[in-house]
Amino acid sequence: MRRKGECKRMFTFLVDYFEGTLDERISRRFELHIVDCEECKRFVNTYRKCVEVVKSFEVDIPEELEERLYTFIKNVLKK
Amino acid sequence: MEEKELVERLKRGDDLAYREVIKRYGKKMFGLIFSMTKKRDETEEIMQEVFLKVIKYIKDFREDSLFSTWLFRITVNTALSYIKRKKKKKESLISELKRDEKDRIDFEDKEIKASDETLEREERRKIVQEAIESLPQSYKIAIILKDIERMPLTEVAKVLKLSEGGTKVRLHRARLLLKKKLQPLVERGEV
Numbered sequence: 001m002r003r004k005g006e007c008k009r010m011f012t013f014l015v016d017y018f019e020g021t022l023d024e025r026i027s028r029r030f031e032l033h034i035v036d037c038e039e040c041k042r043f044v045n046t047y048r049k050c051v052e053v054v055k056s057f058e059v060d061i062p063e064e065l066e067e068r069l070y071t072f073i074k075n076v077l078k079k
Numbered sequence: 080m081e082e083k084e085l086v087e088r089l090k091r092g093d094d095l096a097y098r099e100v101i102k103r104y105g106k107k108m109f110g111l112i113f114s115m116t117k118k119r120d121e122t123e124e125i126m127q128e129v130f131l132k133v134i135k136y137i138k139d140f141r142e143d144s145l146f147s148t149w150l151f152r153i154t155v156n157t158a159l160s161y162i163k164r165k166k167k168k169k170e171s172l173i174s175e176l177k178r179d180e181k182d183r184i185d186f187e188d189k190e191i192k193a194s195d196e197t198l199e200r201e202e203r204r205k206i207v208q209e210a211i212e213s214l215p216q217s218y219k220i221a222i223i224l225k226d227i228e229r230m231p232l233t234e235v236a237k238v239l240k241l242s243e244g245g246t247k248v249r250l251h252r253a254r255l256l257l258k259k260k261l262q263p264l265v266e267r268g269e270v
Contacts, residue, residue: 015247050258054226061109073097
């Protein structure tokens with residue numbers, strides 16, 4: 001069974017791991033840890049899924065708003 | 080158009096340069112503000128306020144940061160101060176708040192399309208939206224800028240006026256909170 005401390009240390013690398021900016025050696029250690037530790041694996045999987053769900057969340061700007069904004073700006077610049 | 084040229088043209092008051100800003104950053108600005116206000120009319124008002132500030136202060140913009148970072152910092156600050164003003168006003172006008180809320184619900188109802196697929200997408204969107212909405216404002220902004228608008232971490236840090244380390248901590252805490260809210264749905268495969 002893994003020590004709690006090791007799991008805790010792994011969590012500090014999560015943001016960098018998902019950014020792909022983690023040092024290769026630590027990244028490998030991270031991946032080895034989550035292969036072995038069921039709890040962390042489950043955590044990382046739901047964390048990843050949640051980040052993906054949020055990333056798919058987009059709001060579109062209505063076209064007519066773009067036009068109204070541009071007209072507004074032109075009027076302000078004319079003053 | 081390179082950013083340097085864009086900024087020079089903005090400084091000269093070239094309206095086409097402003098059109099370019101709307102084209103490049105309008106969607107991100109709209110997404111960020113709308114996630115904070117949930118109202119299209121307020122989002123539009125805030126966007127107008129942001130552009131008034133850009134017109135007023137662009138001459139002072141020093142190119143020691145990206146224009147987009149500067150723009151998003153103004154966007155965040157303007158939205159936060161608008162929401163604060165609005166909150167104060169609402170507290171003294173409870174009946175108006177109720178009417179506003181009814182209008183918002185009516186408006187959202189009209190927005191929902193009839194097909195099952197759209198309804199499912201709308202439902203999923205609503206769940207995620209509510210989860211994001213329920214986050215503290217500072218967490219919400221970090222999530223929107225980084226995960227939804229895909230800004231690089233270094234730029235998010237500048238907009239939030241935090242160190243990169245501080246931004247990572249904030250982002251991580253925000254994601255943990257969001258994970259807590261979305262986890263049951265993720266596990267049931269509903270989002």
